[in-house]
Amino acid sequence: MSKFKRTIYLIYQIILAKILDGLLLFYQRRQAVPHLPEDPLEHPESIFILRNNDLGDLLIITPLLDALRKQFPQTKIVLGIGHWATEIVQHNPHISEIILINAPWFNRVIPQQKITDIFTYIFTSPEVAKLSQQKFTIGIDIFGSYWGAFLLLRAKIPYRLGVKGYAGGYQAMQQYVQYNEREQVGRSALRFAELLGVQDLPQCRPQLFLTSEEKAEGEKKWSEVATESQQRVIVAAGSGLEAKCWPLDYYIELVRELAQRDSLKIILIGGKGDILAAQKISSSAPNTINLVGKMTLRETFALTALSQLVLCNSSMMMHAAAAFSIPTLVLLGDSFASQAQHDDQWGYESCYHSLGKELGQRDKIYTPDEVLNYARYNQLLF
The missing domain is CATH 3.40.50.2000 (Glycogen Phosphorylase B;)
Structure with missing residues (x-):
């Protein structure tokens, strides 16, 4: 890519980020998100974790599921993943349920990932409609993006966690992890557990459960x-x-x-x-x-x-x-x-x-x- 094209692309990215910041703020103000319950981090009724990415992306963050289950043994912990990744968490004792989120962003499975495809999915998909009916207490967008932020808002999740410094959307979150390109991805995921009060962290190594x-x-x-x-x-x-x-x-x-x-x-x-x-x-x-x-x-x-x-x-x-x-x-x-x-x-x-x-x-x-x-x-x- 030539220097001129790189400059144009950078300008485009800056303008797009400004537009998405404005849209996210506008939607956050308009969306009727329920009020937070008292002490949402002490005894959350339910936690939704979004990881609609590729196979390795899901596998490397599985220690987070272990950390959350140990901290919240009675909490409903639900994982939102693409249909292609369900075998990875089969027989995983730390999750209560899987919800298919075949979202058209940041994976190599769904071919159509234009902005129009993304917003169409967020606002018209039956999968997201089902998600909003669950009335989750806490939502975690592990990847950390504008699209994940819009989805958690669309699902009316009152307490949201994301990532600052990567793909946007942290403005709509109550707490966020700071992106660090020199930190192991699984360790970065465990920082969400730390935000929720977890101190006893598992080994930073993927977890698979074979029968x-x-x-x-x-x-x-x-x-x-x-x-x-x-x-x-x-x-x-x-x-x-x-x-x-x-x-x-x-x-x-x-x-x-x-x-x-x-x-x-x-x-x-x-x-x-x-x-x-x-x-x-x-x-x-x-x-x-x-x-x-x-x-x-x-x-x-x-x-x-x-x-x-x-x-x-x-x-x-x-x-x-x-x-x-x-x-x-x-x-x-x-x-x-x-x-x-x-x-x-x-x-x-x-x-x-x-x-x-x-x-x-x-x-x-x-x-x-x-x-x-x-x-x-x-x-x-x-």
Whole structure:
């Protein structure tokens, strides 16, 4: 993008923000939001949490649900998410209910996300109408945006929490979290719990709850393809955004090299959009097991929980692996200018490794040979 175009875009963004600020203030004054009950933070009857974003975005903030449930054991805690993410919180004991909020903003599932689409959804969608009937005491917009603020107001939620310094809307909130690009996203989400008085915070690591049947099925899949002495390795070469991905040619070369080791058994996993890439990888490494596009999210989680190493892009898979403390090597694509900043926002303190560019230190992504050397040196491979 040229300097002139960047300037025009910046001016557009400033003007749009001013307009949305005015509209939000006007709507806040006009909307008949119920009065706050006495001491709304002490014994809230209900809490609504909006997270209509992508899979990894939901998975990384699941510790917040744990924190709120421990603080408010009798409170109705309801999660508003897209239909695509429901498997992530299946069997989660910390939520009372899920409400589908297939909102057309800040996700890669719904294609139409123009301003007209957004306002049409907020003011005419049956999903939002159902939400407003619930009469929630507290509403949390974890992402923090103008659209989330409008939705919480439309739902007539009297006490609202949002984010300042990211995508707007904090003016309509009673409290807000300050956006910090160097703070891990899950930790930032836990700050909402702190605003509500929570002091005993859970570990900042995703939470997934598998049934004994799901675990048994995952073990069965592994035992059918791997011996007891083989290291169980998962490779997930897909991601929601191609620019985030480590190059496919690099994955092909890396997996071909790894598949020659009798001490490893490699399973490829991913969604239907990753099928073509997986076919190219498996055709060059016939010893791998290709399950891409053949499993549900729950089946993928069970397989991940019983693995011993995960190789993936910056994607939902690194959060799933973190939920079970599985050693993970995240291979960052060319769009990430700083490995350190990526890890500050999305990484974990243990069982987590990443390789990518770094400002002022390294201007190229890692090659397959460098990845192998790193894995050997850090004893990630048996």
